[in-house]
Amino acid sequence: MLPLYVTSGEPAGIGPDICLSLAERIDERPVVVLVDQKLLQQRAEMLNHKINFIEYQGQTQASSQGELYIEHVPLTANVLCGQLNAQNAAYVLEQLRRSADYAMSGQSVGVATAPVQKSVINEAGIHFSGHTEYYQEFAGVERVVMMLATKTLRVALATTHLPLRDVADAITSERLHQVIDILIHDLKSKFKIDHPRILVCGLNPHAGEDGYLGLEEIEVINPVLECYRAQGINISLSLPADTLFTPENLKDADAVLAMYHDQGLPVLKSQGFGEAINITLGLPFIRTSVDHGTALSLAGTGLAKSSSLHVAVDLALDLARH
Numbered sequence: 001m002l003p004l005y006v007t008s009g010e011p012a013g014i015g016p017d018i019c020l021s022l023a024e025r026i027d028e029r030p031v032v033v034l035v036d037q038k039l040l041q042q043r044a045e046m047l048n049h050k051i052n053f054i055e056y057q058g059q060t061q062a063s064s065q066g067e068l069y070i071e072h073v074p075l076t077a078n079v080l081c082g083q084l085n086a087q088n089a090a091y092v093l094e095q096l097r098r099s100a101d102y103a104m105s106g107q108s109v110g111v112a113t114a115p116v117q118k119s120v121i122n123e124a125g126i127h128f129s130g131h132t133e134y135y136q137e138f139a140g141v142e143r144v145v146m147m148l149a150t151k152t153l154r155v156a157l158a159t160t161h162l163p164l165r166d167v168a169d170a171i172t173s174e175r176l177h178q179v180i181d182i183l184i185h186d187l188k189s190k191f192k193i194d195h196p197r198i199l200v201c202g203l204n205p206h207a208g209e210d211g212y213l214g215l216e217e218i219e220v221i222n223p224v225l226e227c228y229r230a231q232g233i234n235i236s237l238s239l240p241a242d243t244l245f246t247p248e249n250l251k252d253a254d255a256v257l258a259m260y261h262d263q264g265l266p267v268l269k270s271q272g273f274g275e276a277i278n279i280t281l282g283l284p285f286i287r288t289s290v291d292h293g294t295a296l297s298l299a300g301t302g303l304a305k306s307s308s309l310h311v312a313v314d315l316a317l318d319l320a321r322h
Contacts, residue, residue, distance in 0.1 A: 001060050002109050003030035003069070004286075004316050005102055006309075007095040009114035011036065011079045011088055013294025014304035016043045019114060021306035023051045023068040027317060029109070032056045032069040034095040039079055040070060046081075047302050073098065081300035084117055089124035092116050096131065100138040103285035109320035110286025112312040115294045129161045132280050135287055143178040144282035145186075147255070148265060148291060149315075150272030154255040155264040156183050156281070167260045171203055171216055176224040180257065182282040184233065187254060190281075190319050195234060196254040200225060202238035203259045221259075274305050277312045286319045288312040 006022065009015030019033045020043065033040070037053065044051050056069040063069050073094050077087035099111040113131050121128040128134065136144040147156040158179050159170045180198075187196040201207075203221065204214030211218050217238045228235045243249065244256065245267045258264025268276060269291060276291035290308040298304045 001029035001062075002107065003032045003056065004313065004320065005071075005099045005108050005111045006031060006033045006313065007099050007111060007113045008033055008035035008040070009095070010084070010092060010117045010120070010294045010296075011039055011075060012081060012083050012085065012299060013115060013117065013296050014299050015114035015116075015294065016040055017047060017299060017302075017304045018290075018306035018309045020044055020047065020049050020051060020068070021310070022313065023049070023063075023066055025310070025313070026065055027062045027313075029317065029320070030056065030059055030062055030069050031313060031317075032071055032108075034071050034073050034098055036075040036091070037070055037072045039075060043300065046300050071098070082296040084120040084296070086120050086124040089121040089126055089128075092121060093126065093128075093134075096134055097138070100135055100285075103287075104139060108285075110288075110316050112309065112316045113287070113289040114309060115290055115292060117294050117296075131287075131289060132160055132278075135280055135283055139283050139285070141282055141284070143175070143182060144280050145179050145182045147183070147279045147281055148268050148276050149279060150268060150276045153250065153268055153271060155268045156255055156257050157261060157264060158257060158259045160261060162260070164260070164262075168203060168214075168216060171220055171259060173220055173224050176221065177227075180224070180228060180235070183255060183257065184228075186281040190286075190322065191254075192322065193254050197252055198233075198235040198255050198257060199244055199249065199253050200236050200238050200257045201241040201244055201259055201263055205240070205242075207238045207240045275307050275311055277308070277315050279315065286316050288316045288319075 008019045052067045102108040146160045187193045203216045208214045208217035221238045278289035280287040
């Protein structure tokens with residue numbers, strides 16, 4: 001069977017630590033970590049993990065418990081836990097490049113990603129706004145959609161990593177049509193939801209209060225949503241975000257579309273931080289990710305929780321079965 005690749009992310013963070021826990025798993029297909037072998041061995045010794053590291057060379061069988069497939073990606077500079085080094089930005093990006101290349105060329109079913117530190121990559125003089133945008137550019141698709149999910153809630157974003165002052169200008173009819181098309185398509189094709197029910201947040205407080213608190217709902221958002229409703233799509237008009245996320249409103253909802261990053265994700269993460277998953281919709285391959293950052297202060301301490309990575313791998317493997 002084709003493998004699932006896992007990027008180990010920022011080497012000074014908890015990515016290598018949580019990747020070690022993948023050796024506890026028994027899966028139906030190979031799970032392969034992209035990482036510097038010496039780094040992972042050092043971190044395993046530091047955390048007292050006894051793991052048999054196996055160089056991945058196209059094996060079709062899953063590794064056994066206590067074993068871990070790895071593909072060596074060489075570090076540029078030595079690593080100290082918790083201490084960022086811009087010299088290793090190229091190492092982090094090489095993990096992403098390989099994972100995307102393997103997925104695009106049909107050599108893998110997709111990728112699950114551990115966290116990276118955006119700031120240190122940009123410090124190295126490389127413009128980088130996130131995994132989502134990187135994979136979008138690599139795949140050559142016009143639009144992707146960032147969606148986070150827990151067991152009970154899925155939240156997709158109309159915009160992702162933008163300063164708040166730029167969000168309103170980014171909410172255009174064209175963008176909303178692209179985002180909603182992708183969301184509907186992937187809920188049907190990847191999650192096997194034949195008739196998804198989608199709730200949509202307004203941009204402004206109280207969804208604009210009939211225009212008194214902003215015109216985006218009246219002029220941009222609701223006209224787009226009316227188009228889908230006219231086609232029989234089960235999608236709401238723009239709703240006040242402060243009440244949309246109540247249990248009564250979320251009942252039977254398959255996904256929520258939030259207008260910006262910090263509108264929807266704080267609610268989702270408050271319900272399941274550490275067990276939520278980031279899924280990139282609209283790519284020609286599977287990409288899932290953890291819901292947390294590099295947690296530099298926890299690197300090498302043994303205190304980092306690996307639950308989100310395991311959920312991300314579980315979902316990627318589940319989607320690969322469809």
